[in-house]
Amino acid sequence: MNVIEIEKLTKDYMIGFWRKRPVRALDNLSLEVKQGEIFGFLGPNGAGKTTTLKLLMRLIYPTSGTARILGRSIDDVQMHQEIGYLPEHPYFYDYLTAREFLNYYGRLFKLSPSECERRANELLRLVDMEHAADKQLRKFSKGMVQRIGIAQALINDPKVVFLDEPMSGLDPIGRRQVRDIVQSLRERGKTVFFCSHILSDVEVLCDRVCIMNKGKMVAYGKLEDIQVGVTSGVEVVAAHIDQPAIRELETFASKVTETATGVHIELESERQVDRVLSIIRRADGKLVSVNPIKASLEDFFMREIGNQTGMGKKSEKDLPESVMV
Structure with missing residues (x-):
């Protein structure tokens, strides 16, 4: 069953003062998200x-296209009572304690006082914040704010x-703490639409992904399907070879590592295997073995998007967090 259905969703922003012109931020996006999955939505900054x-969330309105959540149009106000949302840059009333904060959001969803208290206690346990229940948000670390933000997204x-x-x-x-919380949501039967540019977290958490660039979909589906045929080289494992042979291998192999199981030789190309x-x-x-080295999501991302955006030529501060050294 699909819980999110997006069809040809497009958004243009008008820019300029005297002569306004449209700039397309999202171009004809269509995708589906299945019930109970963690769906990764990723891309570089400015991808849409x-x-x-x-x-x-109906915070802005589309130029064209439609979207449905839980089988109902995103225009349906009642439908929004059944979803949770944590924005990238939330603004929370930091003079409230964690418990007061969750009770406040519970009342916005018209929960009874007893239900607000019950849900607040349950969510504080879920995000491991019971010890800070009566502490003001302004005294929280960044990680604590993110965890309490996830709790408010689950209050209803x-x-x-x-x-x-x-x-x-x-x-x-x-x-790691936030990742564990997201995984626990799947175990509770929730569907999670996970927007990120931290590729390693997406690779660990997500069942399927959509990769965006410049407002357009670049890839969509299961990670293993997206990366079919994409390899980053070959690994040869050998045993009982002497040091002169290892030194010769080091002259052309990408990496040579001696372990208890043998010598692991990483090559850039299959053409080098015969020489090894x-x-x-x-x-x-x-x-011992000859195996292709499977490309990671980061490898795919850099190959498909890095060249388009010029990531390879930028400084470290311009790179996604997962590729920073």
Whole structure:
């Protein structure tokens, strides 16, 4: 069952003062998200990710196209009672405590006082914030703010949750905590629309993805399907080869690593395999395996999008977080 259906969704912004002209932020997007999955929506800055989320939330209106959530039009106000949303840059009343904050959002959804209290306690446990329940938000770290933000997106027990860059700006511990929360949502049967440019998190969390660039869809589907036929080289594993042979391999191989299981030789091309096999035979070594090195999502992203956006020529500060050193 599809819980999100987007068909030919397009958004133009008018820019200019005297002579206004349209700039297309989202171009003819069509996709479906299935019930119970974590769907990754990713791309570089300016790809159209946040524009898409704002359209689905009805914070802005489309130039053309349609979208349905839970089988109902996004124009249906009642439907929005059944979804949760965490924007990329939320503004929270930081003078409230975590408990007061969640109770406030519960009242916005017309929950009874007892239900607000019950949901607040349940969500504070879920996001591991019970210890900070009576602490003001202004005293929270970035990671704590993100976790309490996810809690507010769940206060109405939504069927679908939209998260816009929930990992952005977090340290590794904070990212791991948020990642665990997102995985727990799937276990609870929630559908998660996960918008991010941190590729490693998408690769770990998501069942399917849509990759965007300059307002257009670049790729869509399961990660393994998107990356079919995309390899980043070949790995040869050999055993019982001597140091002179290893030194010869190091003159042309991308990487040579000695481990307890043998010598792992990474090559850029299959054409180099015959040369490696010849060296192994001369050294009276043993061939253990020859396998393609599967490209990561980052490899695919940089190949399909990096050249278009000139990422390879930019400084580190312009790169997605997952490719920063």
